[in-house]
Amino acid sequence: MGKVIFGVDLGGTTVKMGLFDPNGNVTEKWEIPTDKSDEGKKILPDIADAIKKKMAEKSVAKEDVIGVGIGVPGPVDGDGVIFKAANLGWGTFSIKDTLSGLLDGIKVEAGNDANVAALGEMWKGGGKGYSNLVVVTLGTGVGGGIIIDGKILTGSTGAGGEIGHIHIVDDEPDTCGCGNNGCLEQYASATGVVRLAKRRLAEDDEPSTLREREISAKSVFDAVKEGDKVSIEIAERFGEYLGKGLASVACVVNPEVFVIGGGVSKAGPVLFDYIEKYYKKYVFRGCSDVKFALAELGNDAGIYGAAKLVLG
Amino acid sequence: MGKVIFGVDLGGTTVKMGLFDPNGNVTEKWEIPTDKSDEGKKILPDIADAIKKKMAEKSVAKEDVIGVGIGVPGPVDGDGVIFKAANLGWGTFSIKDTLSGLLDGIKVEAGNDANVAALGEMWKGGGKGYSNLVVVTLGTGVGGGIIIDGKILTGSTGAGGEIGHIHIVDDEPDTCGCGNNGCLEQYASATGVVRLAKRRLAEDDEPSTLREREISAKSVFDAVKEGDKVSIEIAERFGEYLGKGLASVACVVNPEVFVIGGGVSKAGPVLFDYIEKYYKKYVFRGCSDVKFALAELGNDAGIYGAAKLVLG
Numbered sequence A, B: 001m002g003k004v005i006f007g008v009d010l011g012g013t014t015v016k017m018g019l020f021d022p023n024g025n026v027t028e029k030w031e032i033p034t035d036k037s038d039e040g041k042k043i044l045p046d047i048a049d050a051i052k053k054k055m056a057e058k059s060v061a062k063e064d065v066i067g068v069g070i071g072v073p074g075p076v077d078g079d080g081v082i083f084k085a086a087n088l089g090w091g092t093f094s095i096k097d098t099l100s101g102l103l104d105g106i107k108v109e110a111g112n113d114a115n116v117a118a119l120g121e122m123w124k125g126g127g128k129g130y131s132n133l134v135v136v137t138l139g140t141g142v143g144g145g146i147i148i149d150g151k152i153l154t155g156s157t158g159a160g161g162e163i164g165h166i167h168i169v170d171d172e173p174d175t176c177g178c179g180n181n182g183c184l185e186q187y188a189s190a191t192g193v194v195r196l197a198k199r200r201l202a203e204d205d206e207p208s209t210l211r212e213r214e215i216s217a218k219s220v221f222d223a224v225k226e227g228d229k230v231s232i233e234i235a236e237r238f239g240e241y242l243g244k245g246l247a248s249v250a251c252v253v254n255p256e257v258f259v260i261g262g263g264v265s266k267a268g269p270v271l272f273d274y275i276e277k278y279y280k281k282y283v284f285r286g287c288s289d290v291k292f293a294l295a296e297l298g299n300d301a302g303i304y305g306a307a308k309l310v311l312g
Helices: A044-059 A095-102 A111-126 A189-205 A216-227 A231-253 A261-267 A272-284 A298-309 B043-057 B095-100 B113-124 B190-203 B217-225 B229-253 B263-267 B272-281 B298-312
Strands: A004-010 A012-018 A025-035 A065-072 A081-085 A090-092 A108-112 A133-138 A142-150 A257-263 A291-294 B004-010 B014-020 B026-033 B065-072 B079-084 B092-093 B108-112 B133-140 B142-147 B257-261 B292-293
Touching: A004 A044, A004 A298, A004 B004, A004 B079, A012 A044, A012 A298, A044 A065, A044 A095, A044 B004, A044 B014, A044 B257, A044 B298, A065 A095, A065 A111, A065 A298, A090 A095, A090 B142, A090 B229, A095 A108, A095 B217, A108 A111, A108 A298, A108 B292, A111 A257, A111 A298, A111 B095, A133 A261, A142 A231, A189 A216, A189 A231, A216 A231, A216 A261, A216 A272, A216 B095, A216 B263, A231 B142, A231 B229, A257 A261, A257 A272, A257 B043, A257 B142, A261 A272, A272 A291, A272 B257, B004 B113, B004 B298, B014 B043, B014 B298, B026 B298, B043 B079, B043 B095, B043 B217, B065 B095, B065 B113, B065 B298, B079 B095, B092 B095, B108 B113, B108 B298, B113 B133, B113 B142, B113 B257, B113 B298, B133 B229, B133 B298, B142 B229, B190 B217, B190 B263, B190 B298, B217 B229, B217 B272, B257 B263, B272 B292
Parallel strands: A004 A065, A065 A108, A133 A257, A257 A291, B004 B065, B065 B108, B133 B257, B257 B292
Antiparallel strands: A004 A012, A012 A025, A081 A090, A133 A142, B004 B014, B014 B026, B079 B092, B133 B142
């Protein structure tokens, strides 16, 4: 079947895997469970076994595997060394060397999962055609992946692109998961939108269709689309915090495009009405022409990016 | 005299030039005036003449010139194309190709002056030994130069590292030079420190030795060193704004070190007492181990960085 690449997205519950051709077409996708027992010792052997099984099934010779790319949930340096992934029970070691050893010397490249997903969006998703981009994932938290000249910006301790922890609000009483108060993540994540909504609803008794729904990022933006006034106020606050945060990011890395993904992004282009308004208000004018796009690969961004890691 | 490199720092009034050996030792430094007449058409020919004259004087053969690096006051892309330098009367053109043409094909590399100065500090100054750093210039304004894996982060429109325009204060009545309100530059530049000082002094009649001095960044930090209470309050505000801004920068690019230069940096290490205190308060903990250092090359950072541009 010609030359192939394996893209692996290692998560806390499942490992997503994809078999790619060198042009980035995925010919097969599958998952295996993540076995975190025994300090995660079985995870890489399980992945190696799954790859070897697929090679046998598809009659892929070792020489035809260009390489295996893997995204992992923790800080990974430019040499493929992970510095602890508490979630998996892992300490510090070279993923690249270890997995390559389990695969009889097949080339392995490793990166942080959020960064690798950003690379995927650049290659085949919402950032296609750009080489300087910031992928913003509005999920349980706010994650970021920064690509400069086509390469992941890892940072000196693997914390490059941790834009969810940019300080945005001075008088926030609630504490962020990171221990600080007033992080962007506290307002722009899926849970952050819910917090903003509950706060707004508690301020007065103004009628809102939100009062009869379960509050979620989705229900807020559904109500925005229906013209609900209170929900629009919540969206304005969300947009102001996120627009202001992204304006700071732009002053630093001056990207061509922000690609917005994660659960909140399912609200669709309506988000941009609120983000761009405040982005333009706060940003340095030399960065005002940035584009905003939606992520397109969803949960597959990781396997695409992992495959792209191998191609460089 | 062996292989040489010319480093050129083009300013609005003078052009600084340096003759370097490949190890970065400067064997000669000199200046020529910047002739901005006729839309700046004479600037590059003047520079080329000065280089040729020096080559003749030192009997340097064309083959022995590894290249000429130049830093210019405007946005320059990765191909050495400048996008307008209003200060010089220039429009958009390739500095690299034009200057190389004037020098009979000698290799030329060009970059933005602030970014090039940052490269100089990495090579031979306060950032020596690091390859991921942010150089912060606290002068008339606040400039930034970001180096990632030893390379300048230019940004998609040459606005990478414009950290002086990160939004810091929401209710600032005064407008920044960029047109926005509440930019970091309004508090952390030399003029910003003076504004903070005048505001504090106007708040009440508390005695301060500052009331009998000319207010400048230098006099404020001199008074801080003497234990003047009001000046210490001013330094706290300066430190809070700058520390908060640099914490945002760290969440994006996660550098190893911040190198602080420009006029305000002449106050010396006392600055770090105030910057680091608030940096640590606001930063994501994965970035808290960053180092702070003073710039060391002063006005020579540009010629060093320009020479380094050639070496890549």
